[in-house]
Amino acid sequence: MTVRVAVAGASGYAGGELLRLLTSHPGVGIGAVTAHSSAGRPLGETQPQLAALADRTLERTSAEVLGGHDVVFLALPHGESAPLARALADDALVVDCGADFRLRDAADWVRFYGTEHAGTWPYGLPELPGARDELRGARRIAVPGCYPTAVTLALFPAYTARLAEPDAVVTAASGTSGAGRAVKPHLLGSEVMGSMTPYGVGGGHRHTPELTQNLSRAAGERVTVSFTPTLAPMPRGILATCSARLRPGVAEDGALDEVRAAFEAAYAGEPFIRLLPPGHWPSTGSVIGSNTVQVQVAVDPAARRLICVSAIDNLVKGTAGGAVQCMNVALDLPEHLGLPVNGVAP
Numbered sequence: 001m002t003v004r005v006a007v008a009g010a011s012g013y014a015g016g017e018l019l020r021l022l023t024s025h026p027g028v029g030i031g032a033v034t035a036h037s038s039a040g041r042p043l044g045e046t047q048p049q050l051a052a053l054a055d056r057t058l059e060r061t062s063a064e065v066l067g068g069h070d071v072v073f074l075a076l077p078h079g080e081s082a083p084l085a086r087a088l089a090d091d092a093l094v095v096d097c098g099a100d101f102r103l104r105d106a107a108d109w110v111r112f113y114g115t116e117h118a119g120t121w122p123y124g125l126p127e128l129p130g131a132r133d134e135l136r137g138a139r140r141i142a143v144p145g146c147y148p149t150a151v152t153l154a155l156f157p158a159y160t161a162r163l164a165e166p167d168a169v170v171t172a173a174s175g176t177s178g179a180g181r182a183v184k185p186h187l188l189g190s191e192v193m194g195s196m197t198p199y200g201v202g203g204g205h206r207h208t209p210e211l212t213q214n215l216s217r218a219a220g221e222r223v224t225v226s227f228t229p230t231l232a233p234m235p236r237g238i239l240a241t242c243s244a245r246l247r248p249g250v251a252e253d254g255a256l257d258e259v260r261a262a263f264e265a266a267y268a269g270e271p272f273i274r275l276l277p278p279g280h281w282p283s284t285g286s287v288i289g290s291n292t293v294q295v296q297v298a299v300d301p302a303a304r305r306l307i308c309v310s311a312i313d314n315l316v317k318g319t320a321g322g323a324v325q326c327m328n329v330a331l332d333l334p335e336h337l338g339l340p341v342n343g344v345a346p
């Protein structure tokens, strides 16, 4: 059986990556590809890397054009998914790469996004405990933000195993594609090349409530997260460095063994998580183009802190790959279909 899929936002970075992955998915046929200002143009003009789809024409994004598909991927700016999703058939699987349906707390939504909360859909991070049960058979899925994917997967086993205090500190570097392809002065080559800059410092980034939501769910208590994103001079990739104090009951002797055992247990059999051997550290250059997440853990005994580092490709596991993985789970297809585990390097 071939699943017929449509991609809205096909002229953008996330939409382009969805189409790259979906063309290699053996169970999928690609239907409508839609855009906004680029509607009417050949896909090959905005996504020249997608040779197999170069002659497709981008249609205008509407419920009519997206209707009649088994699966609709939405890769649109925040706020655009909610009205469109309401007009799509209940029995179509809608996978939203935007933020509209990620947060459970309406007050958090209003505070960080400034509009009315549209609701909450099942959260598309299959590796979280219990998530696959919620995603199997779902017809609406909210894919996480790219930073929340990297940070949650770096840290959550330390919280489920009750090894870390509920007060995490995170610094994460992202490539510029995380900001989308719309023209913005701070993303000009001359601003970004050879320079790194923090932004959203002091709890202001809109991924902070999403991180709190995910880690609190794992911990079973409220986890606060001090999150500092930085923009790095690279097109893709996120390197997240996360730390938290060890709980008082964790003995310094053997703490690292305990932490590693918790991560090994959490990630045993996970097709896309690679807990690296001791002494090896995650790097964005090793995961580009793949749905793989590299993870490593350490313990700093003098500071009594746990340090967890992850690397992802923001456009693959951080968006499009995560979205395809969720489709596979929802439709009961083998979870790895269409998803590379090998990166492109150098």
Ligand SMILES: NC(=O)C1=CN([C@@H]2O[C@H](COP(=O)(O)OP(=O)(O)OC[C@H]3O[C@@H](n4cnc5c(N)ncnc54)[C@H](OP(=O)(O)O)[C@@H]3O)[C@@H](O)[C@H]2O)C=CC1
Binding pocket: 008, 009, 010, 011, 012, 013, 014, 015, 034, 035, 036, 037, 038, 039, 061, 074, 075, 076, 077, 078, 080, 097, 098, 099, 144, 145, 146, 177, 178, 179, 180, 181, 182, 314, 315, 318, 319
């Ligand atoms: N980039 C990333 O790493 C990640 C992105 N996401 C999320 O995925 C979504 C897409 O992001 P990204 O691809 O980076 O963004 P882009 O800016 O690259 O692409 C946006 C897409 O949406 C279309 N669009 C713009 N305005 C409208 C509108 N008013 N109505 C309908 N369509 C519109 C654009 O069409 P056109 O170009 O024709 O105007 C384009 O196809 C966002 O919600 C983003 O937050 C999530 C995780 C990571």
Ligand SMILES: CC(=O)N[C@@H](CCC(=O)OP(=O)(O)O)C(=O)O
Binding pocket: 097, 098, 099, 144, 145, 146, 147, 174, 175, 176, 177, 178, 179, 180, 229, 231
């Ligand atoms: C480098 C950069 O600007 N990154 C984006 C994060 C993109 C992302 O994960 O996506 P959502 O917009 O879907 O939440 C930012 O900080 O806003």
